[in-house]
Amino acid sequence: MRTIPALLVTIGLVASLTACASSGAGSTPSACAAPGAASEAVTATGAFGKEPKVTVPSGLTTKGTQVSVLRSGDGREIEDGTPALIEYTLVDGATGQVAQTSGYSGQTAPITAGAENYGPLGTALECAHVGDRLAVALPKSALSGGASASAPSGKEEDAVVAIVDVRRAFDARATGTPQLAGDRMPAVVLAPSGAPGITIPSWSAPKDDALHLLRKGSGAELTAKDTAVVKYTAVSWAGSTGDSSVVGSSWTDGSGAQTIPLAKGQVIDGVRDALLGHRVGDQVLAIVHQEGQATAYVIDVLGKMPA
Numbered sequence: 001m002r003t004i005p006a007l008l009v010t011i012g013l014v015a016s017l018t019a020c021a022s023s024g025a026g027s028t029p030s031a032c033a034a035p036g037a038a039s040e041a042v043t044a045t046g047a048f049g050k051e052p053k054v055t056v057p058s059g060l061t062t063k064g065t066q067v068s069v070l071r072s073g074d075g076r077e078i079e080d081g082t083p084a085l086i087e088y089t090l091v092d093g094a095t096g097q098v099a100q101t102s103g104y105s106g107q108t109a110p111i112t113a114g115a116e117n118y119g120p121l122g123t124a125l126e127c128a129h130v131g132d133r134l135a136v137a138l139p140k141s142a143l144s145g146g147a148s149a150s151a152p153s154g155k156e157e158d159a160v161v162a163i164v165d166v167r168r169a170f171d172a173r174a175t176g177t178p179q180l181a182g183d184r185m186p187a188v189v190l191a192p193s194g195a196p197g198i199t200i201p202s203w204s205a206p207k208d209d210a211l212h213l214l215r216k217g218s219g220a221e222l223t224a225k226d227t228a229v230v231k232y233t234a235v236s237w238a239g240s241t242g243d244s245s246v247v248g249s250s251w252t253d254g255s256g257a258q259t260i261p262l263a264k265g266q267v268i269d270g271v272r273d274a275l276l277g278h279r280v281g282d283q284v285l286a287i288v289h290q291e292g293q294a295t296a297y298v299i300d301v302l303g304k305m306p307a
Helices: 116-125 140-144 269-275
Strands: 008-010 014-016 043-045 053-055 066-071 083-092 098-101 133-139 157-169 187-190 196-199 210-216 227-236 246-249 258-261 283-290 293-304
Touching: 043 133, 116 133, 116 140, 116 157, 133 140, 140 157, 196 227, 196 293, 258 269, 269 283, 269 293
Parallel strands: none
Antiparallel strands: 008 014, 043 053, 066 133, 083 098, 083 157, 133 157, 187 196, 210 283, 227 246, 227 258, 227 293, 283 293
């Protein structure tokens, strides 16, 4: 599966920001990032969803991650595991200069709140609402794996400021109606978060690719023109040898939700075929053959990217 692109930040360093309930919500964090002197000192003017004019006091510092709501939205709450579409502007707190923006084209891949690869920026999204504009003050070391929202360094550091517009949120897991188990297919159990566990049976895999619907959703149907938003786990089918293993999982590798273009040639045919014609809210079990190896995928269809 394709992974979402990393967001690269250049502010005297190059660092990567990448990166429960059956209702599809994620899990509520034990604590939300609070506002502080640094985040409250930031202003941003301009229309929501458009690049703002950001004002940051010269030499801005912070002890940890701080989040202030500059504009309150009334959409759904962003919880741990929720993929969200955002637009952002990153500013060097030491100089007040804009370091990077999302481009404000509406095409930025989703960021999954709480996903490890997004570090403190992903954590800062938790408890926000769709329609919010946030001012997030991060210690610069947080972007290189130092401080984090949950474990701040405790020392004043130069701040990096992110102005984040939360445009949309997807379900954290497939929300469709559970279906009966498939004949001679792997068994699938779900953790409270929705993450699937796949048990490969002792017999051989089907000779051809195979599909079974685990949950039936009622959302929009996916076509070849769409880019799907999914979470997945993939396990090799070893059969009687008992050597099956997880070969990939966006639930556990820190990446969160993935975007999958469904145009021909953009992803392996078996995965593409497992998504085309299915609906948002579906959970699909797909047996895919590639290079002589059968792999069992469980794919949660969370949504599709805006056109």
